[in-house]
Amino acid sequence: MESTLGIEDAADWVYRGEGAENIILAYTGFSPAYIGKVMRIRKAPKSGSQVVKSHTPLTEHERLLWKDVDELILSSDKEALRKLLVQHVMKPLLGPQYVDAGMNVLVSREFLESVEKNFICQRPAFRVDTAQIDMCSDSVLLMSDHSLFPNGSPEANLCISVEIKPKCGFLPLSRFISDETAIKKSVSRFKMHQTLKLHQGEISELSQYDPLDLFSGSKERIQKAIKDLFTTPQNNFRVFLNGSLIFGGLGGGAPATNFQIAKTFEDALKSVIQAEDGLCTDKFLYLVSESVHKSGALDQLLKIQKLDNLDVEGAIHAYYDITSQQCMACRELSEQQKNKYASLHSASLEESLRIVKDYLIAATAKDCSLIICFRPRKEGYSTSVCDQVHVPSTKQTYDFKVSFIDLDLKPLDKMEYFYKLDKKIVSFYRRMAEMNQVRDEAPNFAVM
Numbered sequence: 001m002e003s004t005l006g007i008e009d010a011a012d013w014v015y016r017g018e019g020a021e022n023i024i025l026a027y028t029g030f031s032p033a034y035i036g037k038v039m040r041i042r043k044a045p046k047s048g049s050q051v052v053k054s055h056t057p058l059t060e061h062e063r064l065l066w067k068d069v070d071e072l073i074l075s076s077d078k079e080a081l082r083k084l085l086v087q088h089v090m091k092p093l094l095g096p097q098y099v100d101a102g103m104n105v106l107v108s109r110e111f112l113e114s115v116e117k118n119f120i121c122q123r124p125a126f127r128v129d130t131a132q133i134d135m136c137s138d139s140v141l142l143m144s145d146h147s148l149f150p151n152g153s154p155e156a157n158l159c160i161s162v163e164i165k166p167k168c169g170f171l172p173l174s175r176f177i178s179d180e181t182a183i184k185k186s187v188s189r190f191k192m193h194q195t196l197k198l199h200q201g202e203i204s205e206l207s208q209y210d211p212l213d214l215f216s217g218s219k220e221r222i223q224k225a226i227k228d229l230f231t232t233p234q235n236n237f238r239v240f241l242n243g244s245l246i247f248g249g250l251g252g253g254a255p256a257t258n259f260q261i262a263k264t265f266e267d268a269l270k271s272v273i274q275a276e277d278g279l280c281t282d283k284f285l286y287l288v289s290e291s292v293h294k295s296g297a298l299d300q301l302l303k304i305q306k307l308d309n310l311d312v313e314g315a316i317h318a319y320y321d322i323t324s325q326q327c328m329a330c331r332e333l334s335e336q337q338k339n340k341y342a343s344l345h346s347a348s349l350e351e352s353l354r355i356v357k358d359y360l361i362a363a364t365a366k367d368c369s370l371i372i373c374f375r376p377r378k379e380g381y382s383t384s385v386c387d388q389v390h391v392p393s394t395k396q397t398y399d400f401k402v403s404f405i406d407l408d409l410k411p412l413d414k415m416e417y418f419y420k421l422d423k424k425i426v427s428f429y430r431r432m433a434e435m436n437q438v439r440d441e442a443p444n445f446a447v448m
């Protein structure tokens with residue numbers, strides 16, 4: 001970290017998007033140090049909002065959890081710590097080719113105040129109501145802009161990228177899953193959560209997408225998943241053309257795709273997909289499906305998601321042992337039911353730490369996103385950083401590169417929240433299923 005970005009630099013950064021915890025700005029200036037980069041700025045909750053917690057450096061128990069990562073001991077700065085966790089935990093697990101942990105850059109308060117003013121009107125209202133830039137940050141994370149092709153100037157390269165938030169891609173098998181929640185073994189978490197989200201007004205229609213299709217390894221099911229994501233993108237699917245959003249929700253979710261949205265997207269694709277029959281969207285969705293299938297990145301992600309092999313119904317007991325608290329999960333059970341979890345409570349501290357660490361790593365892998373960036377293949381392009389996919393119907397070949405984003409490790413004190421949310425999702429879904437209220441109808445719009 002050298003120079004500090006000041007108020008005079010603010011105009012070079014534009015709003016790119018945001019999630020629950022961070023705002024992302026893209027660089028539009030001419031400084032070689034920042035060209036092709038985005039900036040990830042931590043948010044802080046607005047008073048009265050419960051949604052985003054302000055982040056403290058690691059707690060005593062978290063230091064125990066991540067004690068194998070030597071580099072953490074040297075740092076007490078929270079921004080540096082979160083980068084180090086991505087670099088030393090998630091990056092080796094997912095594969096270094098897919099992850100840029102980024103670097104910390106100093107910023108002044110005036111810089112943060114100025115950028116916030118510049119883009120406030122572009123942020124979704126529900127995000128503005130809950131959080132704003134954390135003005136106490138003195139550094140931010142600078143990382144590659146994965147929506148642009150690496151090592152290429154934007155003028156020279158036409159580039160289209162797709163962002164997918166795939167969520168959990170497997171059905172749990174853990175023997176610690178209770179009889180009451182056994183439905184988890186046959187219905188995906190995403191599908192059950194959709195029902196609760198609809199009821200709570202967080203979404204206006206059920207998604208057609210099922211992560212089990214995307215992670216299936218079958219070309220046909222991957223194609224179905226990509227079409228379903230296009231039909232109901234919510235916060236799971238976005239497309240960028242040369243870094244500008246052309247499909248999906250900026251900073252949040254998006255409504256189901258209607259005729260007008262589909263037409264606007266089809267028109268935007270014309271500069272990058274050459275389809276004689278005029279069906280560029282079809283070709284694009286094929287391109288995305290083929291690259292997902294060919295890259296193998298989701299197979300790797302699934303392996304990491306499956307580090308959660310005990311389910312939260314197992315891991316929660318280890319959490320209470322690590323934090324030396326009375327086990328709230330066992331408190332609700334009869335003596336006979338408790339027996340099932342006795343082996344967890346008699347495990348060594350090392351074993352409990354391993355269980356919870358694996359659970360938290362898997363939680364990150366279930367919540368991260370991937371960006372696949374494409375450029376039409378041209379003679380002379382280096383192929384060392386990318387793979388290729390051919391679209392027979394347009395006779396075009398594309399270079400593509402896959403990257404994972406949003407790999408922050410979840411805080412240890414979220415374990416209770418995970419346990420309660422899981423119960424809530426499953427019990428609501430069960431109630432709806434019992435009342436025959438689980439809706440599954442497709443939106444009116446059919447993908448071309």
Ligand SMILES: O=P(O)(O)O[C@@H]1[C@@H](OP(=O)(O)O)[C@H](OP(=O)(O)O)[C@H](O)[C@H](OP(=O)(O)O)[C@H]1OP(=O)(O)O
Pocket residue numbers: 019020021235252363366367410414421
């Ligand atoms: O719990 P989930 O599965 O709803 O995931 C949350 C996401 O909701 P989603 O269902 O993907 O819309 C949620 O995403 P949105 O804010 O809904 O875009 C966050 O990613 C949240 O993580 P964190 O609090 O930022 O660390 C995510 O929380 P955790 O992954 O920590 O549970």
Ligand SMILES: Nc1ncnc2c1ncn2[C@@H]1O[C@H](COP(=O)(O)OP(=O)(O)OP(=O)(O)O)[C@@H](O)[C@H]1O
Pocket residue numbers: 016017018019020021022023024038040143144145146147163238367369371405406408
């Ligand atoms: N390296 C990157 N390159 C290009 N775009 C990015 C990059 N990182 C983030 N983005 C964009 O910014 C958005 C928000 O970023 P991110 O997912 O990191 O936020 P978050 O607050 O951590 O999300 P969540 O709500 O899932 O916790 C992404 O959905 C993506 O569109």
Ligand SMILES: [Zn+2]
Pocket residue numbers: 316317327328329330331341345
């Ligand atoms: Zn217990």
